[in-house]
Amino acid sequence: MVHVHSTFWSGAREGFTVFLPLSVGLVPWALVMGMAMAGVGFTPLQAMGMNVLVFAGTAQLGTLPLIAAEAPLWLILTTALALNLRFVIFSAAIAPGFRGVPMPARWVSGFLLTDGVFAxxxxxxxxxxxPRWRLGYYLAPAVWSWVLWQGFALIGVFAxxxxxxxxxxxxxxxxxxIVLLVPMAKVRPMLLAAxxxxxxxxxxxxMPLRLGVVAGIVAGIAAGFAAEHWEHRSKPT
Amino acid sequence: MTYDASLWIIFILLGLCTLLPRGSFIVLGNRVTLPGALQRALRYAPAAALAAIVVPDVLLVGGELAPFNPKLAAAIAAVTATLLWRNPWLPFIAGMAALHAARLLAGV
Structure with missing residues (x-):
């Protein structure tokens, strides 16, 4: 049994070593997340409930003002989906790495997919x-991110x-x-979308029902996509 | 402000709105692929969505356009700090400092 699992653990050790220094970047995010959730009036239980169930900094931060303003549910969910759409692309890109990995582990891995772990x-x-080595290499940073995210958010809530x-x-x-947006907007079509x-x-x-947010997202996507096409035409590669 | 039990329904639905995009292809495997044009268009969704939340927040005061307000000064400071330095704490320090400095100057 021991040697069957050993490749999982050697993968996990290597993944953790590579990810550890980068994971420090999660600390301010998690602290701010905790403070922001407490800032809109969540109790510690509600804040940590959101943090555990949603586990997505951008979607959490982005929907907080809408939840606090009692925006309609569909708008809150549409905004979260728009903010999470990048994960469909990440998921598609990393999916071949899960061949040979059983279904339950795939669901857990999907739940724990974050920008940093993907990168x-x-x-x-x-x-x-x-496949065992790969799963270990993926899960160690992913679980570590989850632990840091929950721990420092809790500190933020009480701070x-x-x-x-x-x-x-x-x-x-x-x-x-803003800190999330700025590096994205360094590419011209992305800046235009923003x-x-x-x-x-x-x-x-x-606009009624705060439809302006959704209209803005759609207009931004269209502008970015159009700009990309236009750039491609002006300098063919 | 206090929230009722419906907040938990929002959390669960938000959790699904996160799990499904993340899990999608990892769970489905290589059987399904997105059309290329759709993939490229979706890349712009996060930037557009972030901006659609942030920009009205820093440009509007009480629902009206206010081109000179402390929140905008704070946003400019945060953007500058993000562009110039890698320190993850600095945008928060610069932004909050600018927010309070601008409030002091404006006397609000």
């Missing part, structure tokens, strides 16, 4: 043969109770979204 694991997942209201710590959630999406949502703010 760190993709290469080895596609090149190593042994925000000690800090005074007039510090406006809830604005840290907006800053967190500018068009943001300005449309601002101009359409008076």
């Amino acid at each position: 760190v694991c993709l290469d080895k997942m596609l090149t190593v043969d042994d 925000s109770g000690i800090l005074p209201k007039q510090w406006s710590l809830e604005f840290m959630a907006t800053i967190a979204l 500018v068009v999406g943001g300005l449309s949502a601002t101009l359409l703010r008076n």
